[in-house]
Amino acid sequence: MLKIENLRKNYEDFSLDCSLEIRKGCVTGLIGQNGAGKSTTFKAILGLIATDGGTISIFGKDIRKFTARDKQDLGVVLSDSGFSGYLTVNDVIPVLDNLYESFDKSFFVEQVQKFQLPRSKKIKEFSTGMKAKLKVLVAISHNAKLLLLDEPTAGLDVIARDELLEMLREFMEKDEERSILISSHISSDLETMCDDIYMIHEGKIILHEDTDVLLSDYALLKVDAEQYEGLDRQYILRSKKENYGYSCLTDQKQYYMDNYPKIAIEKGNLDEVITMMIRGGRL
Amino acid sequence: MxxxxxxxxxxxxxQKNFFVIIALITAGMPIYMEDSSFIIGYMTFFGSLFTLSTIxxxxxxxxxxxxxxxxxxxxxxxxxKYEFGLIIGGIFWLFATVIAIIAEMTKNSMMIKETLMTALLMVPVMIFLLAIMLPFQFKFGGEKSRIAIIGAVGLVVVTGLAAVKIAELFHIDLAAVFNSLPAMGMGMAAAAGIGITVLVLLISLKISVGIMNKKEF
Known part of the structure; x- marks a missing residue:
């Protein structure tokens, strides 16, 4: 669906260099801290910024050759941008109806009612949650094949986040060919949604793993100095000094459970994996 | 599109409240103004320049x-953006022309023909204005484009003054050159005017497309 190879973009104080791929029918997560390069990646995919190297292709087509017609199949949410705040939901409906060939007006109106979005109030007067829901609604209302969602849940409370993720799940259920690239700095969103996850840090992809594998095979070993010395470190990805000794990140939990029954092994969750990948030292 | x-x-x-107020002021203008043709220029520019605001x-x-x-x-x-400017400018132009003509008629003025001439002249002037302002707006955005336009106007004035000085140096009588222009005839002048207007619009459009293609968001 989407393939990025060695994409490069240099700014004065930041440079992006990443490769990633989104397969048909999959939800792929992109996780990283603020300023890690998530939004830059999205803008490059959408051709909003010029790049300094690498290739991006969507549906097998180089984005430099992407036409207005090709963009019909994309649904987009950007974290810091949306429809003009001076417009209302009622204003947006005919605009979308005329821009998208397969805009599903009745679905859109139905969802607007379901989420109780005011139809004749200016968007700039909407709450953060309302704005976020409208953005996602716009993205999923025209039968897109690929959704590109940059921080769609940023700033939302738990309930609004849940509703939003539910909208995305329903979108995926309707057609098995659909795919989503979703970024977030909130790991629990991605843990429940994504088939695979890319972790980005300082403009580089530092980890790519299937979510299942991440949750089942990754673990934190908590060892004291003595245990650490005797530890087989071939499956240790990162380690970090703690006051009790060391905590070590592994992607082979079972190996250490079998061979070191005495050490404390904590099941990995995304937050811990991220923290260790970023803060921990390589061996 | x-x-x-x-x-x-x-x-x-x-922004409809704002436009309603402007329309009311315009409709009231002929009451206290001798020459109604002013409102045509005023309204046409006001309308067409709203396209800059939408940017x-x-x-x-x-x-x-x-x-x-x-x-x-x-x-x-x-x-x-060009299309929108022309449409809005056109609507305001039509509105102002109708008001001006009605005003002239109620005043039994002899100036209806002149007012119509002014109205027709405003069309290429509006197109010129859009052709010049839009590339600036695309390139520099709202705030900066105003400064850039002031700068550009300054440059044009300085160039003009320099041209006059140079002509004086070479003892060319510019007034005589301009005086000989009406000899071209109204038809020729109108055709040349339309030709130049269309050309300027196309050049402006090409520049703007170039600017937009390079922009990053």
Whole structure:
């Protein structure tokens, strides 16, 4: 669906260099801290910024050759941008109806009612949650094949986040060919949604793993100095000094459970994996 | 393109109170003004320049990033702004002309023909104005483009003054040159005017498309 190879973009104080791929029918997560390069990646995919190297292709087509017609199949949410705040939901409906060939007006109106979005109030007067829901609604209302969602849940409370993720799940259920690239700095969103996850840090992809594998095979070993010395470190990805000794990140939990029954092994969750990948030292 | 036009008309609608006030002021102008043709120029510029405001609205709050992810090309966006400017300018022009003519008629004025001439002359002037302002707006955005336009006007004035000085140096009588122009005849002058206007508009459009294609959001 989407393939990025060695994409490069240099700014004065930041440079992006990443490769990633989104397969048909999959939800792929992109996780990283603020300023890690998530939004830059999205803008490059959408051709909003010029790049300094690498290739991006969507549906097998180089984005430099992407036409207005090709963009019909994309649904987009950007974290810091949306429809003009001076417009209302009622204003947006005919605009979308005329821009998208397969805009599903009745679905859109139905969802607007379901989420109780005011139809004749200016968007700039909407709450953060309302704005976020409208953005996602716009993205999923025209039968897109690929959704590109940059921080769609940023700033939302738990309930609004849940509703939003539910909208995305329903979108995926309707057609098995659909795919989503979703970024977030909130790991629990991605843990429940994504088939695979890319972790980005300082403009580089530092980890790519299937979510299942991440949750089942990754673990934190908590060892004291003595245990650490005797530890087989071939499956240790990162380690970090703690006051009790060391905590070590592994992607082979079972190996250490079998061979070191005495050490404390904590099941990995995304937050811990991220923290260790970023803060921990390589061996 | 139609979707974009609708968006701009909706943005205009969001400012409707402002436009209603302007329209009322305009309608009242002929009561205390001798020459009604002024309102034609005033309204036409006022209307057509709203297209510049829509560019500012689009840019506001980083809106362009999302806007340009929608299914249209950068070229259609640029074209649409010209189209919108011409449509709005045209509507305001028509409104002002009708008001001016009605005013002249109620005053039993002898100036109806002159007013019509002024109205016709305003069309190429409006196109010229759009052709000059739009590339600046695309390139520099709302605030900076105003400064850039002031700078450009200054440059034109300085160039003009320099041309006059140079002509004086070479003892060319510019007044005589201009005086010989009416000899071209009204038809020729009108044809040349239309030709130049269309040419300027096309050049402006090409420059604007170039500017927009290079922009990053």
């Amino acid at each position: 139609k979707g974009l036009l609708i968006k701009d008309f909706k943005l205009l609608k969001s 500012s609205y689009d840019e506001f709050d980083n809106g362009n990033a999302f806007l340009f992810s929608l299914p249209f090309s950068r070229k259609s966006y640029t074209l649409e």
